[in-house]
Amino acid sequence: MCPAHASHGETSAAGRITSVLDAFRDDREAMTVSELARRASLPKTTTHRLTGELIRCGLLERADGELRLGLKLFELGQLVPQQRSLRDAARPVMADLREATRHSVNLGILEGSDVVYVDILAGPDSPRLPTRVGGRWPVHAAAIGKAILAFSGEGIVQAVLDARLARVSERTITSAELLRQELDRVRESGLAYDCEESRPGLVCVASPVHGPGGLVAGALSVSGWSARLKPDRAGPAVRTAALTISRALGARIVPPVTTTSTGSPAKAAPTV
Numbered sequence: 001m002c003p004a005h006a007s008h009g010e011t012s013a014a015g016r017i018t019s020v021l022d023a024f025r026d027d028r029e030a031m032t033v034s035e036l037a038r039r040a041s042l043p044k045t046t047t048h049r050l051t052g053e054l055i056r057c058g059l060l061e062r063a064d065g066e067l068r069l070g071l072k073l074f075e076l077g078q079l080v081p082q083q084r085s086l087r088d089a090a091r092p093v094m095a096d097l098r099e100a101t102r103h104s105v106n107l108g109i110l111e112g113s114d115v116v117y118v119d120i121l122a123g124p125d126s127p128r129l130p131t132r133v134g135g136r137w138p139v140h141a142a143a144i145g146k147a148i149l150a151f152s153g154e155g156i157v158q159a160v161l162d163a164r165l166a167r168v169s170e171r172t173i174t175s176a177e178l179l180r181q182e183l184d185r186v187r188e189s190g191l192a193y194d195c196e197e198s199r200p201g202l203v204c205v206a207s208p209v210h211g212p213g214g215l216v217a218g219a220l221s222v223s224g225w226s227a228r229l230k231p232d233r234a235g236p237a238v239r240t241a242a243l244t245i246s247r248a249l250g251a252r253i254v255p256p257v258t259t260t261s262t263g264s265p266a267k268a269a270p271t272v
Helices: 013-022 033-040 044-057 071-077 081-101 143-150 154-162 176-189 231-248
Strands: 060-063 066-069 104-111 114-121 136-138 192-195 202-210 216-225
Touching: 013 033, 013 044, 033 044, 044 060, 081 104, 081 114, 081 216, 081 231, 104 143, 104 202, 114 143, 143 154, 143 176, 143 192, 143 202, 143 216, 154 176, 192 216, 202 231, 216 231
Parallel strands: none
Antiparallel strands: 060 066, 104 114, 104 216, 114 136, 192 202, 202 216
16 A cells, blocks of 8 residues: 555545556656546546646646646656766766767666666667656666666565566566576676566666665666677676766775685676
8 A cells, every 4th residue: 555545545635646647657648637537546526626736736737638747747856866866976977888889878776676767868779768767667677677686685685576577578587586596696797687678679788886885876777779789798888887976976996805716816896
């Protein structure tokens, strides 16, 4: 039950407003009151009243007889501290990475069992992503999601593994055991891969971004067509860019010392 619901099971005013605004997910830019009521699972009369109030507040607006999200929501979204500080630190690095790779560069954070994309710089030759800025994607079906999840607390990881791992593409990992093995590999290399797991023909390589105290703040990725983007070649650039953003956020970069199978020191990629 959403916190916006009353304790006796009825939806609160805040809950009804949230249902109306949530109805615009899945790239629905505009819709009629009737469609909005159906998608929000609310009576049409209630929806009509709520939308009138939201229009007066600037959270919704009318366009060609339909309703769409208002500019005030965008303005408020820019004030979210985590999103703003992460995006501000990442934007110049993302621009350089796009220039160097000619592929799309993406920045995401974890919310529940989804990745929320807070910034996307589309590459000139890259495919259209299955999501957008502000859009969500299942954490287990994206390189960004796996990069974040690998460095998240065990409770967060276990909650994802215990849930149903939905198949969004033919190659999506839907086994909890296989996903855990994948996360182990991400922790070792600092890189996560999406080999057509989110969409056929789309590949991606991601690396975690850390903030003060070493806590994972999000992840950075490069994505493109499988015939053009070679993740193993793009990986070092993505890792370097993610570490650069981590430093800008105040993370302390410490290169760990590992050993080979013979017990001698081996050089490892820097981690946070």
